[in-house]
Every structure is written in C-alpha cells, then in structure tokens.
Amino acid sequence: MNLDELYQEVILDHYKRPRGAGLREPYEGESHQVNPTCGDEITLRVHVDGDKIADVSYENVGCSISKASASVLYELVNGSTVDDALARLAEFTELMNSKGQGEGDEETLEDAVAFAGVSKYPMRVKCALLGWMAFKDALVRAEATSGRTDA
Amino acid sequence: MEAVTKLDVEAVRADFPILKRMIGDRPVAYLDSAATSQKPVQVVEAMRRFTEHSNANISRSVHTLGAEATEAYEGARARVAAFIGAPSADEVVFTKNSTEAINLLAYAFQNAALDPHADPRLRLAPGDEIVVTEMEHHANLIPWQQLARRTGAVLKWIGITDHGRLDLESVPEVITERTKLVSFTHVANLLGTVNPTSQITARAREVGALVGLDASQSVPHIPVNVAELGVDFIAFTGHKMLGPTGIGVLWAKADLLDAMPPFLTGGSMIKTVTMEQTTFAEAPAKFEAGTPPIAEAVGLAAAVDYLDSLGMENVRAHEKELAGYMLERLETVDGLTVIGPRVPIGRSATVSFTLEGVHPHDVGQVLDAEAVAVRVGHHCAKPTCDRFGVNATTRASAYVYNTHEEIDRLVEALGRVRKVFS
Numbered sequence: 001m002n003l004d005e006l007y008q009e010v011i012l013d014h015y016k017r018p019r020g021a022g023l024r025e026p027y028e029g030e031s032h033q034v035n036p037t038c039g040d041e042i043t044l045r046v047h048v049d050g051d052k053i054a055d056v057s058y059e060n061v062g063c064s065i066s067k068a069s070a071s072v073l074y075e076l077v078n079g080s081t082v083d084d085a086l087a088r089l090a091e092f093t094e095l096m097n098s099k100g101q102g103e104g105d106e107e108t109l110e111d112a113v114a115f116a117g118v119s120k121y122p123m124r125v126k127c128a129l130l131g132w133m134a135f136k137d138a139l140v141r142a143e144a145t146s147g148r149t150d151a
Numbered sequence: 152m153e154a155v156t157k158l159d160v161e162a163v164r165a166d167f168p169i170l171k172r173m174i175g176d177r178p179v180a181y182l183d184s185a186a187t188s189q190k191p192v193q194v195v196e197a198m199r200r201f202t203e204h205s206n207a208n209i210s211r212s213v214h215t216l217g218a219e220a221t222e223a224y225e226g227a228r229a230r231v232a233a234f235i236g237a238p239s240a241d242e243v244v245f246t247k248n249s250t251e252a253i254n255l256l257a258y259a260f261q262n263a264a265l266d267p268h269a270d271p272r273l274r275l276a277p278g279d280e281i282v283v284t285e286m287e288h289h290a291n292l293i294p295w296q297q298l299a300r301r302t303g304a305v306l307k308w309i310g311i312t313d314h315g316r317l318d319l320e321s322v323p324e325v326i327t328e329r330t331k332l333v334s335f336t337h338v339a340n341l342l343g344t345v346n347p348t349s350q351i352t353a354r355a356r357e358v359g360a361l362v363g364l365d366a367s368q369s370v371p372h373i374p375v376n377v378a379e380l381g382v383d384f385i386a387f388t389g390h391k392m393l394g395p396t397g398i399g400v401l402w403a404k405a406d407l408l409d410a411m412p413p414f415l416t417g418g419s420m421i422k423t424v425t426m427e428q429t430t431f432a433e434a435p436a437k438f439e440a441g442t443p444p445i446a447e448a449v450g451l452a453a454a455v456d457y458l459d460s461l462g463m464e465n466v467r468a469h470e471k472e473l474a475g476y477m478l479e480r481l482e483t484v485d486g487l488t489v490i491g492p493r494v495p496i497g498r499s500a501t502v503s504f505t506l507e508g509v510h511p512h513d514v515g516q517v518l519d520a521e522a523v524a525v526r527v528g529h530h531c532a533k534p535t536c537d538r539f540g541v542n543a544t545t546r547a548s549a550y551v552y553n554t555h556e557e558i559d560r561l562v563e564a565l566g567r568v569r570k571v572f573s
C-alpha cells in the first residue's frame with residue numbers, strides 16, 4: 001500500500017494540531033460515540049443558534065485518522081448553516097463509502113478531500129466517520145431540544 | 152540468548168505456504184498468531200482428503216462413508232484427548248470455538264439453577280460467587296458476568312499487578328467459602344502472562360469450588376496436561392493451534408459432564424424422545440446437538456499430530472527464545488512501553504505495547520505497509536486495557552514458524568512509524 005496516500009500531510013497536520021478541540025458551553029446537543037473494534041471515542045457537542053452551527057466542540061481519543069477527521073469537521077461546519085453542515089456530512093459520508101473511487105469536491109469539502117485515500121481501507125473508514133456520526137447525532141439531539149423539525 | 156532449540160524453523164516454514172505471500176514487495180511477517188494461527192499443508196491436506204474421500208454425516212448411516220466419517224470424527228476426539236492428557240476421550244466435547252465451550256458451561260450452570268434436582272455443585276444461589284481475573288478475554292468474562300446477573304451470584308476477580316502478573320496475594324480473600332466456580336485464563340491474550348495455576352486451584356479445592364482454565368492461549372503454545380493441572384475443565388480453540396476455524400474443545404471431568412444439563416438440544420444428543428419428554432445421551436454426545444464440524448475435527452487432529460511431531464517442549468523453548476528476543480529488541484524502540492511482563496519468564500511470545508504519541512491503529516497501518524502483520528485494538532480484553540490506562544495496544548505474537556529476522560523487521564518498521572508521526 002501507499003502510505004503517503006493514506007497519511008496525507010493535511011491529515012497529519014490536523015492530527016498534530018487539532019482545530020477547535022475541547023468541550024465548550026453552551027450546547028444544545030451532545031453525542032458520545034465509540035468504535036467498538038478499537039475503543040476509539042469521541043464526545044461532541046453542537047451549539048445551534050438560529051439556523052447556524054454556532055459551535056462544535058469535542059474531546060476524543062483515537063488514531064490519526066479519527067482525530068484529524070474531527071478537526072476537519074470542525075473547520076467545515078463551525079459557523080456554517082445547519083443545511084450546509086448536513087450537506088457536508090452527506091458529501092463526506094459518500095466520499096468515505098466510495099471504496100477509493102471518489103475524489104471529493106475541494107470547493108465544498110476543502111481539507112476533507114485528503115480523506116479520499118482512506119476510503120480504500122475499509123478498516124479505517126469507521127475511524128474517519130466517527131466524529132461525523134457524533135455530529136449527526138448531536139445535531140438531532142440539539143434539534144429535539146430546540147424544537148426544530150425541518151432538518 | 153543462543154538457546155539451542157530443536158525446532159527446525161526453516162523446515163516448519165516450508166509447511167506453511169501462506170508465509171510466502173507477498174504484501175507489496177515483501178513476504179508477510181505474520182506476527183498475529185494469538186488472533187489466529189496459520190495452517191500447515193498437513194492440516195489442509197487431511198481435511199481435503201476427508202472431504203474428497205470419506206465425507207458423510209456421522210453416527211447416522213450404516214454405509215461405508217458414514218462409518219469412515221464416524222471413525223474419523225471419533226478418532227479426532229481420541230487424538231485431542233491424548234494430546235491434553237485426558238483420561239478418556241468421552242471427556243472431550245467438540246464445540247465451535249472457545250467462546251462456545253465456555254458458554255456451554257455457563258449455560259449448564261444457568262439451566263441447573265432452574266432445576267431443584269441439579270447437582271449442588273452447579274446450583275448457584277444469590278450471594279454465591281464466581282471468580283475470574285482482571286486479565287480475561289471477554290470470552291471468559293461475559294458469560295460469567297451474565298450468569299451472575301441472571302442468578303444473583305456475585306462476580307469477583309483477581310486483580311493484576313503493575314508487572315502484569317496476577318495478584319496472587321489476594322487469592323485467599325477473593326476465593327471464599329461462597330465461591331462455587333473459578334474460571335481463569337491460563338495464558339493471557341493481551342499481556343502474554345503465563346499464570347501459575349497451583350495456588351488458585353488449591354484454594355478453589357479448599358473451598359469446594361469447581362475450577363477451570365481458559366486454555367485458548369496455552370494449549371497451542373505449551374505442554375498442557377489436564378491431569379497434572381488438577382482442574383475440572385479447560386476450553387480451547389482449534390484455529391489458534393494450527394487447526395481450522397469452526398472447532399473448539401471443552402474438556403471436563405467425566406463426573407462434571409455427567410452432572411451438567413445440556414446447553415443446545417436437538418438431534419444426536421438423545422437416548423429416547425417422545426412428544427412429552429427426552430432422555431439425553433451420555434457425554435460427550437449430550438453436548439453435541441446437531442451435525443458437528445466433522446472435517447474441522449479431522450483438521451484439528453492433524454494439527455495436534457503436527458504439534459506432537461514438533462514436540463510441545465520444543466515449541467515452548469522456541470517461543471521462549473523469541474519472547475526474550477522480542478522483549479529485548481522492543482526495549483530499544485524510543486517511546487515504546489511494554490504492557491505486561493517485561494522478562495521472558497512466565498510469559499508467552501505475545502507482546503503488547505504502546506508507542507508514545509502514536510495510536511495503535513496507525514502503528515498497525517504503517518507496519519502493514521512494511522508487510523508486518525500485528526493486531527491492534529483492545530484484543531477483546533477491555534478491562535485489562537482499563538487496568539493499564541490504555542484504550543488499545545499493538546500486539547505482536549509469535550508461533551512455531553516465526554524467526555528472529557521477522558522480529559527485526561517489526562522493530563525496523565516501528566522506526567518507520569516513529570518517522571511518519573514524529
């Protein structure tokens with residue numbers, strides 16, 4: 001296998017210098033996700049303000065792929081609209097399920113396109129999606145508490 | 152370090168075609184035998200010969216193939232019994248794997264708890280105790296934990312010292328007059344610890360508890376003689392001892408098997424059946440409902456023949472040597488911490504470690520790029536991970552076919568890991 005393809009500079013950079021890490025208040029939804037095969041964990045909070053994601057904060061233990069992915073997630077969705085965030089979630093999930101075929105749209109996914117190589121490694125796709133699953137879940141919870149139903 | 156072992160590793164390796172498998176441009180250095188071992192051609196060939204020549208269901212047909220299949224299956228049972236020093240082949244129950252063997256036992260207890268006429272040794276009442284250790288594979292933890300929950304029994308455990316050994320000093324407190332069962336791992340799959348058994352078995356006897364071993368990681372690697380161990384049962388699994396997947400073994404003393412209610416019921420385990428009731432066959436048939444893994448039993452017998460031809464003492468000596476070399480070399484890697492005993496005494500050639508600042512998943516991935524196969528994760532021993540404050544480890548495990556050179560490749564590849572993540 002080609003290691004460089006998996007461990008792109010961008011990924012290693014996010015891993016070493018995670019953006020937006022740490023748990024913050026306020027938040028409306030929180031989710032805890034565990035990858036049962038490796039024990040990786042993330043707790044992620046979402047603060048929604050109107051139709052905006054006002055903050056995404058998280059604490060995680062895990063491999064470079066799962067940690068970098070959470071950091072990239074933060075950059076992409078923090079400050080965006082809920083609808084845009086959901087669109088990124090769908091795009092990223094599709095990229096991860098592409099079995100090495102997808103490239104991802106750099107316009108919308110930005111640094112997250114670096115994960116395209118990960119989609120070739122089924123054992124690692126779960127790592128890359130862990131934070132995103134937590135985001136999806138936390139958002140659902142946030143909307144349940146704030147009564148928003150249209151997402 | 153130059154201990155003379157009688158194992159001709161090059162000759163052994165020639166029997167394992169998969170060791171020539173190229174990953175990228177290098178042959179695989181397979182250091183994951185604690186998860187599953189590779190199979191020699193002798194095992195594959197025995198199963199093929201059986202399937203092509205003698206395949207039939209057992210104990211059901213009078214035709215020639217049926218008779219041959221029955222003979223092969225029962226012959227395998229006798230072969231396995233002899234390998235572990237069991238006084239009778241009837242004490243060997245074939246299961247799907249270790250997990251099923253342990254569940255078979257746990258469900259015997261559970262079924263006995265519902266039957267006022269069951270053997271008192273098997274009847275758990277609220278407040279009775281089941282004892283395991285903190286270094287169990289989930290397979291020898293969860294069945295007992297769940298049994299305790301369902302019966303009101305209390306699950307207790309023997310802890311682990313910082314050196315990765317059982318805290319034997321606590322044994323007299325943990326195993327008490329209320330203890331009815333002690334089930335502990337003979338060789339720990341994450342830590343590599345080989346547990347001394349005599350103190351625990353003696354204490355179990357003293358309080359009248361049944362005692363047995365999860366021997367999944369011992370039977371493949373060291374001589375195991377159930378009579379010498381003086382236990383009531385052991386469980387092990389074919390695929391970790393050069394045999395096929397799909398077959399495991401519960402050995403238990405005849406009087407215990409007699410007393411145990413069956414776990415699975417159905418065909419081939421009965422004496423008489425009416426619409427209202429059934430009388431069960433004697434053990435081992437009582438515990439082998441349905442068509443068993445016949446070709447797999449043949450394969451397991453061939454694996455046992457293979458191990459015997461090497462000599463289990465030689466296997467042990469070879470692995471002790473590799474364990475020593477692995478520990479010594481791993482100590483030279485910057486930022487590496489061995490989780491488990493750090494000396495090759497009372498330990499197997501299974502070594503778990505963490506690498507500072509690098510997650511085991513990433514370690515495993517880079518090692519794979521170097522064609523070095525190890526296991527990463529919690530190794531189905533989460534409480535052990537918790538005990539050492541880690542989420543996961545990287546685990547390298549050696550067996551009869553591994554060489555010093557492969558360990559060198561492991562250590563070299565770990566250097567590459569450090570570079571990628573520095």
Ligand SMILES: Cc1ncc(COP(=O)(O)O)c(C=O)c1O
Pocket residue numbers: 185186248249250251288290291336338339340365367368388390399531
């Ligand atoms: C100590 C120990 N017990 C039990 C098992 C379970 O074996 P199996 O998965 O074959 O049932 C394993 C291996 O995975 C093990 O290492």
